[in-house]
Amino acid sequence: xxxxxxxxxxxxxxxxxxxxxxxxxxxxxxxxxxxxxxxxxxxxxxxxxxxxxxxxxxxxxxxxxxxxxxxxxxxxxxxxxxxxxxxxxxxxxxxxxxxxxxxxxxxxxxxxxxxxxxxxxxxxxxxxxxxxxxxxxxxxxxxxxxxxxxxxxxxxxxxxxxxxxxxxxxxxxxxxxxxxxxxxxxxxxxxxxxxxxxxxxxxxxxxxxxxxxxxxxxxxxxxxxxxxxxxxxxxxxxxxxxxxxxxxxxxxxxxxxxxxxxxxxxxxxxxxxxxxxxxxxxxxxxxxxxxxxxxxxxxxxxxxxxxxxxxxxxxxxxxxxxxxxxxxxxxxxxxxxxxxxxxxxxxxxxxxxxxxxxxxxxxxxxxxxxxxxxxxxxxxxxxxxxxxxxxxxxxxxxxxxxxxxxxxxxxxxxxxxxxxxxxxxxxxxxxxxxxxxxxxxxxxxxxxxxxxxxxxxxxxxxxxxxxxxxxxxxxxxxxxxxxxxxxxxxxxxxxxxxxxxxxxxxxxxxxxxxxxxxxxxxxxxxxxxxxxxxxxxxxxxxxxxxxxxxxxxxxxxxxxxxxxxxxxxxxxxxxxxxxxxxxxxxxxxxxxxxxxxxxxxxxxxxxxxxxxxxxxxxxxxxxxxxxxxxxxxxxxxxxxxxxxxxxxxxxxxxxxxxxxxxxxxxxxxxxxxxxxxxxxxxxxxxxxxxxxxxxxxxxxxxxxxxxxxxxxxxxxxxxxxxxxxxxxxxxxxxxxxxxx
Amino acid sequence: xxxxxxxxxxxxxxxxxxxxxxxxxxxxxxxxxxxxxxxxxxxxxxxxxxxxxxxxxxxxxxxxxxxxxxxxxxxxxxxxxxxxxxxxxxxxxxxxxxxxxxxxxxxxxxxxxxxxxxxxxxxxxxxx
Numbered sequence: 001x002x003x004x005x006x007x008x009x010x011x012x013x014x015x016x017x018x019x020x021x022x023x024x025x026x027x028x029x030x031x032x033x034x035x036x037x038x039x040x041x042x043x044x045x046x047x048x049x050x051x052x053x054x055x056x057x058x059x060x061x062x063x064x065x066x067x068x069x070x071x072x073x074x075x076x077x078x079x080x081x082x083x084x085x086x087x088x089x090x091x092x093x094x095x096x097x098x099x100x101x102x103x104x105x106x107x108x109x110x111x112x113x114x115x116x117x118x119x120x121x122x123x124x125x126x127x128x129x130x131x132x133x134x135x136x137x138x139x140x141x142x143x144x145x146x147x148x149x150x151x152x153x154x155x156x157x158x159x160x161x162x163x164x165x166x167x168x169x170x171x172x173x174x175x176x177x178x179x180x181x182x183x184x185x186x187x188x189x190x191x192x193x194x195x196x197x198x199x200x201x202x203x204x205x206x207x208x209x210x211x212x213x214x215x216x217x218x219x220x221x222x223x224x225x226x227x228x229x230x231x232x233x234x235x236x237x238x239x240x241x242x243x244x245x246x247x248x249x250x251x252x253x254x255x256x257x258x259x260x261x262x263x264x265x266x267x268x269x270x271x272x273x274x275x276x277x278x279x280x281x282x283x284x285x286x287x288x289x290x291x292x293x294x295x296x297x298x299x300x301x302x303x304x305x306x307x308x309x310x311x312x313x314x315x316x317x318x319x320x321x322x323x324x325x326x327x328x329x330x331x332x333x334x335x336x337x338x339x340x341x342x343x344x345x346x347x348x349x350x351x352x353x354x355x356x357x358x359x360x361x362x363x364x365x366x367x368x369x370x371x372x373x374x375x376x377x378x379x380x381x382x383x384x385x386x387x388x389x390x391x392x393x394x395x396x397x398x399x400x401x402x403x404x405x406x407x408x409x410x411x412x413x414x415x416x417x418x419x420x421x422x423x424x425x426x427x428x429x430x431x432x433x434x435x436x437x438x439x440x441x442x443x444x445x446x447x448x449x450x451x452x453x454x455x456x457x458x459x460x461x462x463x464x465x466x467x468x469x470x471x472x473x474x475x476x477x478x479x480x481x482x483x484x485x486x487x488x489x490x491x492x493x494x495x496x497x498x499x500x501x502x503x504x505x506x507x508x509x510x511x512x513x514x515x516x517x518x519x520x521x522x523x524x525x526x527x528x529x530x531x532x533x534x535x536x537x538x539x540x541x542x543x544x545x546x547x548x549x550x551x552x553x554x555x556x557x558x559x560x561x562x563x564x565x566x567x568x569x570x571x572x573x574x575x576x577x578x579x580x581x582x583x584x585x586x587x588x589x590x591x592x593x594x595x596x597x598x599x600x601x602x603x604x605x606x607x608x609x610x611x612x613x614x615x616x617x618x619x620x621x622x623x624x625x626x627x628x629x630x631x632x633x634x635x636x637x638x639x640x641x642x643x644x645x646x647x648x649x650x651x652x653x654x655x656x657x658x659x660x661x662x663x664x665x666x667x668x669x670x671x672x673x674x675x676x677x678x679x680x681x682x683x684x685x686x687x688x689x690x691x692x693x694x695x696x697x698x699x700x701x702x703x704x705x706x707x708x709x710x711x712x713x714x715x716x717x718x719x720x721x722x723x724x725x726x727x728x729x730x731x732x733x734x735x736x737x738x739x740x
Numbered sequence: 741x742x743x744x745x746x747x748x749x750x751x752x753x754x755x756x757x758x759x760x761x762x763x764x765x766x767x768x769x770x771x772x773x774x775x776x777x778x779x780x781x782x783x784x785x786x787x788x789x790x791x792x793x794x795x796x797x798x799x800x801x802x803x804x805x806x807x808x809x810x811x812x813x814x815x816x817x818x819x820x821x822x823x824x825x826x827x828x829x830x831x832x833x834x835x836x837x838x839x840x841x842x843x844x845x846x847x848x849x850x851x852x853x854x855x856x857x858x859x860x861x862x863x864x865x866x867x868x
Binding site for chain 2: 264271342344349351
């Protein structure tokens, strides 16, 4: 077991080199400003930077926006809408990247309170993407005086934007010499803008990586400096290609420096409430984490074995839900052999859950940094599952190497894993072959080919250019080239709305099928992660329960993104007596903690219904934003059949007893009838039933959400929410009577 | 290492130690603001909770503001402390002090004021 106390500190950056880089900067714009102190969690200020004009504006946030949009994702979407129009594409100059941390973000007493939300119009989905991320940038931005940052326009050459929240300066600087890969660039800029070694923890960087100039799957890394390891750590706003937009605007990095983090920079209404709940939560983690999920020891990767046992772990492009090699990547393997134990691994101050694990001094075997020892952040569950079993890989060494390179190149591990799984199945079926891939033998578990494809993608060479498209555009390309049948590819490519699925096999969970399919941004679990409560804990057994869950949880979970909170402390640890409560799945005591935090910070008392109502306003706004951009209707909520049932004969046969049984129990056939059916007939009957169930689910969920059966928010519902804003009514009114 | 050692059999529960400790920093007489904690047991004896300088507080601190001094005592740098309270929540002896009047918690520095205040000798400073 690797203990933190035995981990050597990482080497310092070469300050002579850093000095040369800084001297090469050319300041394009410099602004002095008076940072506004926070009051009850807000500055009520917006920072708008137009990179085409090199303009910096500090604007007021009106009270009405605050009341209706709360903060975080609400602010991001509101100002993204205002910056764009129905014709805006991801690479249009007016497309904005908006970032906001939310009113609770930046408190230090409670776990998971440093999240920043990021939105833009996505190159993968052509609609708004929202992604949440840890690291220090979001809170530092608030402490520097801004509730939201909006980047718009395009710079002519690579620039960095530097905000110093202590000095009250903002500058846009040409920065030609810094490296592009995140683990290097993060170190360079942290060393460059810190006054000395002790000051490094006061510098936060946002950057993508070398793949972002041409890869749709590109994300943003948000850093925080780890003083114990002397290394810059990376957290990711992973989904939907935000890194591509960032690079398209020629932004190399954002830097925010703020010295003096203290427990009450938010100038909260009642700090005693935060102290009391924070301390209670820390004690819960201290006493219960080892008995529950061991988040402090293995992070979210703890769940790999459990999910494999329950047939949920996506394996070989979601054909199967588990692997008999799961012991190779069991929690104790990560804990005992790879992940440093005993570190303080929170991605913001006060996160006692500390799930941001690292593999330290990890020796790279391939790529441009081959032979170097590096700090690998993660792997989180999603990365391990997607890069691992979904591609037929169970070797932790390989998963860590893939994880490292995805991060430093700026590639989303989830999209990369799911997309590679799709490509491997294409290879298996002859849609791809060695000739078409330029020599890459994309067979299941071929680690070497997988890594080589990733390196090619970063260099924009060979088949890497195809990989960089993402699954949705790959399908179109393969069909156009006459390589594969579109219907089959539509069945097996695990993407919806253009975004790759995250890493749960939803075949046996109708609730999770809806949890993926009925999302705003595309199939990402953060909106409705229902699979555990549905398939593992059996907490939503009836059809009505599942439909209700698809109303409540997306709204409940949206709330975290409005406030700047991480969802993991909500239910990856639960109070000892949680099972005795009326609704254990909701973790009522923790919900009450969050209501306390809201009151303690803002001074406004809200109840559980108000919480849902706050989310509903923003959730419906996002839905209408999708409609404004040409998606957001029922047809866009269709899902690939691989997420619903067995596409291929081998899948059916692998769980034949289950599927045959369901034809009797759920479809209503007699055992005799099933016995006499051919395999193809049974597969067709299974598909017909499952697809009908999904449609029935939609019929039940949309009205609960206040939508028509075509998925359009009703005018009456918008009025009830106080969201009958003229610009929203203009979008939905013509569609009120349109049939699906 | 310099730390407090205890012998509960000698404790009479007078709480002079708590008084001395809370007065030292917080300038009040309040057991909740003492880094030594006395609890009465039903059998008439008293439990003494003291900081053992185990270092758990330093381990959980993500900013490294709790460090060992030359004598092995874990000391909290309040100037740099962000007040996250993780050290308080993870303290195995529950002897770190958090109070809402201050942004930072405090911990035992093995100063010995409690030892001096104690009339019967159940606590003493040891240096190993």
